[in-house]
Amino acid sequence: EVQLVESGGGLVQPGGSLRLSCAASGFTFSDYWMAWVRQAPGQGLEWVANINQDGGEKYFVDSVEGRLTISRDNAKNSLYLQISSLRAEDTAVYYCARVVRYSSGRADYGMDVWGPGTTVTVSS
Amino acid sequence: IVLTQSPGTLSLSPGERATLSCRASQSVGSNYLAWYQQKPGQAPRVLIYGASTRATGIPDRFSGSASGTDFYLTISRLEPEDSAVYYCQHYANSPWTFGQGTKVEIK
Numbered sequence: 001e002v003q004l005v006e007s008g009g010g011l012v013q014p015g016g017s018l019r020l021s022c023a024a025s026g027f028t029f030s031d032y033w034m035a036w037v038r039q040a041p042g043q044g045l046e047w048v049a050n051i052n053q054d055g056g057e058k059y060f061v062d063s064v065e066g067r068l069t070i071s072r073d074n075a076k077n078s079l080y081l082q083i084s085s086l087r088a089e090d091t092a093v094y095y096c097a098r099v100v101r102y103s104s105g106r107a108d109y110g111m112d113v114w115g116p117g118t119t120v121t122v123s124s
Numbered sequence: 125i126v127l128t129q130s131p132g133t134l135s136l137s138p139g140e141r142a143t144l145s146c147r148a149s150q151s152v153g154s155n156y157l158a159w160y161q162q163k164p165g166q167a168p169r170v171l172i173y174g175a176s177t178r179a180t181g182i183p184d185r186f187s188g189s190a191s192g193t194d195f196y197l198t199i200s201r202l203e204p205e206d207s208a209v210y211y212c213q214h215y216a217n218s219p220w221t222f223g224q225g226t227k228v229e230i231k
Contacts, residue, residue, distance in 0.1 A: 035220075037168075045160070045168060045211055047220040059218040095167055108174045109215045110158050114167035 002026035002113050004096050009118030016086050016122075022079040022096030022115055030054075030074040033099035035111055036081045038092035046092075049081065050099065064090070086122045093117040125150055127212050127223035135229040140202050144226045146212035148193040153216035155190050159197045162225075163208045171210075172197065204230050 008020040022034070036048040049070040050059045060068050069082040079096050097111035126149040136142055146157070155175035160168040170179045172188035175195055185200045199206055207230045212223040 044209075044225045045162070045213070045222045047213070047222060050218070050220070061219045097167075102173055102177070106154060106174060107156065107215075108177070109156075110170040110173040110179060111160075111168070112170050112179065114169075116167060 004098065004113055004115035006094060006096050006115040006118035009094065009120045011121045011123060012086050013124050014087060014122055017082065017084040018086060018120060020081040020094055020118055024077045024079065027098070029077040034072060034079045035097045035099050036070065037095045037097055037111070039095070040089070040092045051079070088122050091120060091122045093119050125152060125214050125216065125221055127214060127221055129212060129223035129226045131226060133227045133229060135231055136202055137231045138202050138204060142199040142202055142228055144197040144210055146195040146223050148195070148214060151193060151216070152214040156214055156216040157190070157195050158213050158215065159188055160211045160213060161208045162211065168211065199228070202230060206230065
């Protein structure tokens with residue numbers, strides 16, 4: 001079964017840091033771009049970051065660039081997101097997602113497999 | 125690229141047709157836009173990519189279309205399980221962005 005499972009969320013004080021993990025199974029992890037998407041309580045979805053198959057290309061949302069590190073360990077089938085200088089507005093459910101490219105011609109992408117999410121709460 | 129969805133909420137009866145709109149603030153390239161469905165307490169699910177191509181396993185009552193920078197998701201015959209929030213998302217360039225969502229309620 002194709003599956004993603006996030007972990008590492010919790011209650012963190014403002015200014016602190018956190019490392020989220022995402023364990024992949026049921027597919028060849030190293031073949032896919034991966035993404036993090038977050039959702040603040042009662043709010044919509046916000047794309048956070050992408051990383052390519054070998055970790056050499058990374059893209060981030062402008063609002064958190066500089067505080068984020070996205071990485072992956074293909075040998076461990078794992079994706080990571082480190083967030084530093086946490087703020088109240090970083091409080092959210094963080095989802096990892098597999099990015100699929102639907103054809104070799106057009107650059108059509110979609111996030112076709114998602115984990116259940118891990119909750120990060122930033123509060124004193 | 126800012127994506128603006130309308131309406132905020134759509135309340136319709138089973139069997140009715142729902143049309144959701146997503147307007148992009150600038151070109152999203154060759155219709156590099158996807159639609160996602162999110163039910164309460166669940167992760168999102170991709171419905172449409174390339175503005176009009178259904179993802180694997182998506183029922184044919186879901187369809188997408190485009191006209192310039194305006195994009196539409198149509199649910200032809202609403203079923204109770206279609207109650208959800210629907211988001212458009214572009215992948216034309218970085219940063220990817222989502223619209224704010226349209227909530228579809230089934231009466």
